[in-house]
Amino acid sequence: MRFKIVWLVSLFVIMGCTSLGEKGAENFPELVTTDETTQTTIRWISPTNLQIFNTLTIPVEISVSAISNVDFLIVLWCSGNKTVTNFKGYDIGKKTEFSHKTNILLLDEGTYYMWTKIILEGNISVTSQPIIIQAYTNLNRASAPVFSPLPGQSANPITLTLSSTTSGAVIFWTTNNWQKVASGTTPVTLSLGFGSYEVKAYATKEGYLQSDTVVGSYTISVAAPQAFPPAGSYDTSQTITFSSATTGATIFWTIDNWTNLSSSSLNLSSGVYTVQAYATKDGHFSSTNQWEYIISSSGVASPVFSPSGGTYDTETLVSATTATEGANIYLSTNGSEWLATNRILLPQGSWNLSAYAEKDGAFSLTNTKSYTITVTRVATPAFTPNGGSYPTNITVNITCATSGASLFWSTNGGNSWYSSTSVLFGPGMYLLMAYATKAGLTTSLTNTATYTIEDTTPPVAGGTIQISNIQASSAFVYWPAATDNATAQTFLQYLLVYANDSTLIDTLDEVTNPSAGVSQIGWTENMTSTTLSSLTQNTLYFVNVAVRDTSGNTALYTTTPVSFTTSSSSTPDGLLTIIFSNWNENRTLYIPGDHNSWDPNSITLSHTAGETSMLSLSNTVTTTVIGQGSSSTEIEFKIINNPNWVDQWSFTSWTRVGPIALYDSGKQIAIACDNNDVVTVLFDVGNSTVKATVEARP
DSSP states (O other): OEEEEEEOSOOOOOOOSSOOTTSOGGGSOOEEEEOSSOEEEEOOOOGGGOOOBOOOOSOEEEEEOSOOSOOEEEEEEOSSOEEEEEEEEEETTTTEEEETTSSOEEOSSSEEEEEESSEEEEEEEESSOOEEEEEEOOOOBOOOOEEESOSEEESSOEEEEEEOSSTTOEEEEESSTTSSOEEEESSEEEEEOSEEEEEEEEEEOTTSBOOOOEEEEEEEOOOOOEEESOSEEESSOEEEEEEOSSTTOEEEEESSTTSSOBSSOEEEOSEEEEEEEEEEETTEEOOOEEEEEEEOSSSOOOOEEESOSEEESSOEEEEEEOSSTTOEEEEEETTOOOBSOSEEEEOSEEEEEEEEEEETTEEOOOEEEEEEEOOOBOOOOEEESOSEEESSOEEEEEEOSSTTOEEEEESSTTSSOBOOSEEEEOSEEEEEEEEEEOTTSBOOOOEEEEEEEOOOOOOBOOSOOEEESOOSSOEEEEOOOOBOSSSOGGGOEEEEEEESOGGGSSSHHHHHSOOTTOEEEEEEETOOEEEEOSOOTTOEEEEEEEEEOTTSOEEESOSSOEEEEOOOSOOOSOEEEEEEEOOSSOEEEEOOOGGGTTOTTTSEEEEOTTOEEEEEEEOOOOSSSSSOOSSOEEEEEEEBSOTTOOOOOOHHHHOOOSOOOTTSSSEEEEEEEOTTEEEEEEEETTTTEEEEEEEEOO
């Protein structure tokens, strides 16, 4: 019998003979063997209840999937002749392969072969013998080595100790990426002299999984020297001593930029000195440190500068201080007149800054340093007017002191940027951000300011409130959308009220603060139509609408509420009601249909700008094209804007359900209509859409 095993997913199975750990056998998935004619199932089982299959005389394949916490797979042949060929294990962690006889464990009966992790594949030849496949968990892994001292920098050579908490573990380590490897039983030590090292190590032990590899970086270098007393201005001679954290290092110093150097003590008398020094040991050298000393014999300490001389990429504020309490400081730039000040702002350019101190007629030595100021950053933009609250719309001008700079601003947190020098703010709150750029210079810092513009203008009502599809207990109300100076139409809110007495809802205050006897549909964003329900039949009602912007300003649609009377409970045959709202321009609408032989001239709606009309089509036709007959059907019609339309078309190819653009000639709509339903179709030219609703008749 030829037998192939394929291990398909990440597994952690453990070598062991007495227990499956915390997982019972019933928690493991099945092993399924398949071939062209048979299917045999092998289940994961405990060692005390091994289930085997005995007769497999044809090749089979076992696939294992969706298993976690598995390190090892164990295959057992209980007795008889057994041959294992072409088997290999693959350890994903170490990227290494090894033979099938690695880690053999002899038990009471048969031989166990064990492979690690992820992939097992090959062929097993067994001559009519039982085969057992078993998985175990809880195999231990050797503890990874620990570094002492921890990785980092040191001014002196160190002895590094590598240790594992796994007793008797063997540690393998390298300092040259495994080109050379050393090993020893934990703990092991190695010496690191001056230089840079990357130490890698792992631990192993028989019967354990190999530990993870740990890496530590060490830099051993001579420490740069330190000087005492520290750099500064002194009114007496000073003896300077040097030290290095590197034991036994020799320190060399100079006061003439390395023309002469010495390792002896340094004595400084009256004068200005630049001291440089480095440390060396065993042919290794530290970096060089530098200090500035001013020694005055007059008893007045010379000033020192902060920051010290050098090159800077922004305008630099330099301060001068003296160790002599109560002394006055005088500054001069490039030989100019002396100024009684202890600080100066250096703009772009090259500057020789000089300073001396004076107290009670005694003068210090003069200290002079050179500064080069190269302004590489564009100046931060400025806003006019400044951020704040304003009662009306304002234009904010954006300027930059850097000539030729380009300005960019944003009011949405930097998601969008615009390139201009001004921005107009209407009602609302805005966070203005701006920065500037110029070729060859660093982009400026970003300036921010908050502006609040009060909105006191109410919205403008959109037009006439309309009532349609009046039933015994309901009616459909719609109105054109309002406009506002600051709030977009889609964010305007509407309040609808209705009552049996028009005097209860004919003022804005009465509508927004309704009294007893007034019903309402509360403030709703972007609401321009609604259905009133639960009305009383054969009753007079009055309707009014208010609109509100995001600043809380409100407006009333009409001071003469629109009225309608609900019908009685006896409802006539349903009608297809078409309401044509023409908001802004003159237009004629032609509606051909099956009931009028598709003649576009037989039914028209002609309007001037601002008018609204309603058209009712009989639903008594018996065809399935339009109407409400004795069974469920569809209402179909075509909308065109050309009276000369004469084309022929198929219902199935032109059927369209939903919004229709009225300016596209030759569009057709089909509306599903169940028996005894009432259909209302609203044509809204302003939005170029068709809205259709189907309501059940009472």
